Amino acid sequence: MVPLSYYLLLSAFLFSCGVAGFLIKRNIITIFMSIELMLNGVNLSFVAFAAHWHALAGQIFVFFVMVVAAAEAAVGLAIIIAVYRTRETLNVDQVNLLKL
């Protein structure tokens, strides 16, 4: 038997690592991966709560989160390619203008 709080702690740690990566990293791709890490942490707490309350709907929400993550990854990586094509850099500190 594993306490529910252990799952929630692991989920919170993954989410915090995602926040840290989002703040610390300067590479735009790594920042994007940190967002995926945050989504994974949230998914874990969804499944843990679903198991705790015996409500299968929690797992359905994980699928919706995955769909949104996949859509976000497709569009976000396309934006990264467009940014790299115009700026020739992946460092977010050098991407500071909206216009070219």
Next chain:
Amino acid sequence: MSFHLILFLAFAAVCVGGAVNLLVQRHPINSALSLIAVMGALSGEYLLLGAEFVAAVQVIVYAGAIMVLFVFVIMLLNAGVEEQTKGSRIAILLGVPGVLIVSVLVAWVVLQPSGTADVAIGALPGPPNEIAQLLFHNFLLPFEVTSILILIAIMGAVVLASKPEARPGKAE
């Protein structure tokens, strides 16, 4: 110490190690590989919770499709080691204490004695037919809406990633 707890701790150790490694590594490809390790270990945690369908989808969609997209873009753009700037030092100064504060606060709240029941191994048997029953009956409208979202995402990705001169209606 039960075998269930040992398995949980083993997967959790891989998760934590991978997440920390993602932060420490300087090269994006190393971060991507450690993120894949985190996702694989998370699918193990889902199996421990009895959500076998979610575990399978986690491996196929997350560790498979999405991370392949990431690795593909990293290799396409030939992303190198990220350089240190003044902004990144400020970010580390702000980010690390912020994360420590958030982690400690969450841990303190979660470890309060109230309502921390134990979860048995395979506590929630989530067979695919019950999930399908929910997904295609109770959650049919959100499911259909996500298909529109996916369609918009596909079109957006194609438009954004295509070469500017190939874009219709845009004068160079």
